[in-house]
Amino acid sequence: MKLLTCSFLALSASFCISPFAHADQVINDDLIVTSSECIGFDCVNGENFGFDTLRLKENNIRIHFNDTSISASFPTNDWRIVANDSGNGGENYLGIEDSNTGRFPFRVQAGAPADALVVEADGDIGVKTRNPVVDIHIVEGNTPTVRLEQDGSDGFTPQTWDMAGNEANFFIRDVTNGSQLPLRIEPGADTNSLYVNSNGHIGIGTNSPDTQVHLVETANTNTVFRVENKNATGSNAEVSLVNSIREWKFRNNTVGNFVINAPGDTGFELELREDGTLILEGGLITGTPSGTCNPGPCDATFQPDKFTVPSIEDHAEYMWENSYLWGVGPTREGIPMNLTKKTGGILHELEVAHIYIEQLHHRLKDMENRLEAFEQK
Template structure:
């Protein structure tokens, strides 16, 4: 009996030692009235403080392993990870999608308080524990959101920043030199820029009546002024239904000395230019230099228009007033007296016709010579396709003067003949 007892005492420590590292399976609920420490570095007499559950070792993980085996049930495995396990890894807290091989949520050590805060109303605070809107971003200097397209989906990488500070709210093109294509200054009035449901844009107007509607006054513009600025050639482009051809530009053009212009986009020689001097230049598509200068009319303070250059018109000109071509001696050179007798002889050989312009379809009849014959006969005017009223009136006046000279000469001869005849009759008597 003694030997059996001695053997049992000898074997008991070995049995206890063998069971020390065996799994503990408890087929019932477990209630621990106290704190629990789990991990290889937990020690006897662990000081828990206020910890209820403590994980303690050099690789801290809590894994959620779903054993669902039916296709109709979700079975993804998840893991909570504290810190990387590799040398030099990150001090971080993360949630890992084990089956997907992704880490959708990471919080690095050292992140400031309230880096991410969700209040009881579902509002999200970034840098604040008192969000007042759905997403509230708080930062000491220029709170910013970055939108980065990284090229992983095959599209060209592009990064934009949306930010705001005491100077302005802005959009920054971080990819292309951090340019700022859009800014709003603090204090800008309501409806400074308004885009309506139909695409109409209002500047200072919440009810735009056109594609671009600018409302003057205190709402947007100072003293009703709007300014369009560009380093060179500021323009507004007009076209119909996005047509490429026959587009027109309203703005300023360096080629016209910063005049206000309305020009054909494809041919800037067609259009109008208004100079600060009041000159109005109307181009018909031919280089001004080839025509001896610009084509200009000058708007006088009294509302009259004084011609200071050439004006080319492809249609009728109707005036409810006087057309007064300049004719001052001060504006002329190469001044010579005309031989009226030769003018009369040339007129005698010039045919005069009645005719109509083709564009008038025979509805309007005119009387006058042909420009080709007029130019060949008198060699005056700009070319053999046009006749100047100045030249026709000048030739008419020269002819009238020559006729008056003839009449006076003939009258003198008649008076002389009458006197001689009277003397002859007196002698006979």
């Protein structure tokens, strides 16, 4: 049996209405209740309100906002505040229902923690914190996380990403593909560890990259750019340089040698082996700012106005006195050799030697002529 529903009217005059009354009460004036009010079939006479001013009390509690606007220019949507599902085994929650569609854009489940959602006066939002200090502040005992889930409802492939952080690292997690972690930042990483400026240049250790990729190291260590292939099958580690004309690849091959080649070539243009052997597919062309034949005068050896060929005697004296050829210079044990300079010097000495051969040929020819004349006498 349902109990009486009691209300208190102005001037503290009270009355009780039986739930079995057939006629609705219509009050054609403002209604003022100077004490608490209970509405619902389960309200009782002598209800203990505590600090409640308005109480809704029965097994299905709803507040319906029924907008009766009929003009097309006015909004007409109906809303409802719902406390808990009405069916057996339903959920416990407080929700706001869009009554025109039956959807719940907002819902708070029973048992939610204290300060599950806090909006401060300045608009900062706290999740599990009463004192948000930034626009959105999330507090969690273990790895606070934000999830971005594309569920496929708009026809796109489902994909889920997590953005999270803990004492080990800040990370991006690809939940859909085995929870891989494509991006991780450890606590204590230096300022500007990775920086992208307005024109797309990437700085590593700098906020002023002046090239597409600019790496700066300030510690007392070597600046290192490392490319490593950890595939167990022995794949190459490659760096590719491409423009509109050609592509070049710098790589270590499957036997560990450093190789430069162009894609599609069956061989290589350059190979540097572990023992220091250098192999070139083509020729080696060298030069220095001071001249290819430094210190020799290159082909000017044959131009008397540019180079004075020393006498054979002077050249020989210099050679024996210094233990090296003038054009080639010293070749000391254990000291690196400048092949460009040595090659130019050898070429110069070869040219001088041919001049000496010609000089000796003329001397020999002159001696032969004299000998022939002597024999004729």
